[in-house]
Amino acid sequence: KQEVTQIPAALSVPEGENLVLNCSFTDSAIYNLQWFRQDPGKGLTSLLLIQSSQREQTSGRLNASLDKSSGRSTLYIAASQPGDSATYLCAVSRGTSYGKLTFGQGTILTVHP
Amino acid sequence: DTGVSQDPRHKITKRGQNVTFRCDPISEHNRLYWYRQTLGQGPEFLTYFQNEAQLEKSRLLSDRFSAERPKGSFSTLEIQRTEQGDSAMYLCASSPPDPKEGNTIYFGEGSWLTVV
Numbered sequence: 001k002q003e004v005t006q007i008p009a010a011l012s013v014p015e016g017e018n019l020v021l022n023c024s025f026t027d028s029a030i031y032n033l034q035w036f037r038q039d040p041g042k043g044l045t046s047l048l049l050i051q052s053s054q055r056e057q058t059s060g061r062l063n064a065s066l067d068k069s070s071g072r073s074t075l076y077i078a079a080s081q082p083g084d085s086a087t088y089l090c091a092v093s094r095g096t097s098y099g100k101l102t103f104g105q106g107t108i109l110t111v112h113p
Numbered sequence: 114d115t116g117v118s119q120d121p122r123h124k125i126t127k128r129g130q131n132v133t134f135r136c137d138p139i140s141e142h143n144r145l146y147w148y149r150q151t152l153g154q155g156p157e158f159l160t161y162f163q164n165e166a167q168l169e170k171s172r173l174l175s176d177r178f179s180a181e182r183p184k185g186s187f188s189t190l191e192i193q194r195t196e197q198g199d200s201a202m203y204l205c206a207s208s209p210p211d212p213k214e215g216n217t218i219y220f221g222e223g224s225w226l227t228v229v
Contacts, residue, residue, distance in 0.1 A: 004155070034217075043117075043204060043220035044156070089155050099146040099208045099218040100169065103155030 006104035021075040023090030036089040117221035134224045138207030148204040
């Protein structure tokens with residue numbers, strides 16, 4: 001059974017810092033890995049999708065890497081802003097159904113001015 | 114494109130009552146998913162549909178839960194004889210038939226259920 005773990009559970013940083021969120025998964029037979037953002041009481045927004053054949057993806061200040069063999073992914077956020085405060089969730093897809101995902105428990109990020 | 118719509122957003126019900134949630138996916142998306150999320154946890158997969166066919170159900174989906182997607186458009190998730198342990202946010206998501214790089218799945222805002 002696939003298990004996804006995210007470290008740290010919570011992170012508080014001052015504005016402007018670069019930061020790294022970590023995700024690990026137990027079964028390396030994944031189809032893709034996604035990072036999502038969730039604001040309090042809201043649904044999820046997809047940030048980055050990395051296919052199993054890829055090593056990284058970038059969008060603006062976000063960069064996600066994937067090391068399938070070691071079962072790890074990182075989400076790097078550059079020059080953090082208070083608007084980045086949210087819960088960040090990592091999820092892996094087992095098959096070609098993109099939406100059938102196994103999620104980690106999330107990292108709660110607070111960026112204070 | 115108005116996104117994935119869920120209704121109601123909040124529901125408080127007494128233990129033992131039945132509740133039904135509705136999800137309207139993005140119009141051209143043929144795949145629809147239901148997830149459950151409790152406080153401090155990531156979402157857990159419940160079930161998914163391709164068009165009107167329910168292709169997979171998680172073991173989390175006890176026989177008190179039933180989901181339908183008549184005509185392959187909107188979907189409903191019904192919980193019968195609710196228990197306090199059913200209190201959670203129920204998330205619906207949809208994805209297109211030919212996902213491209215980038216966004217492959219779109220989530221609704223969720224339906225909060227509180228069983229008292």
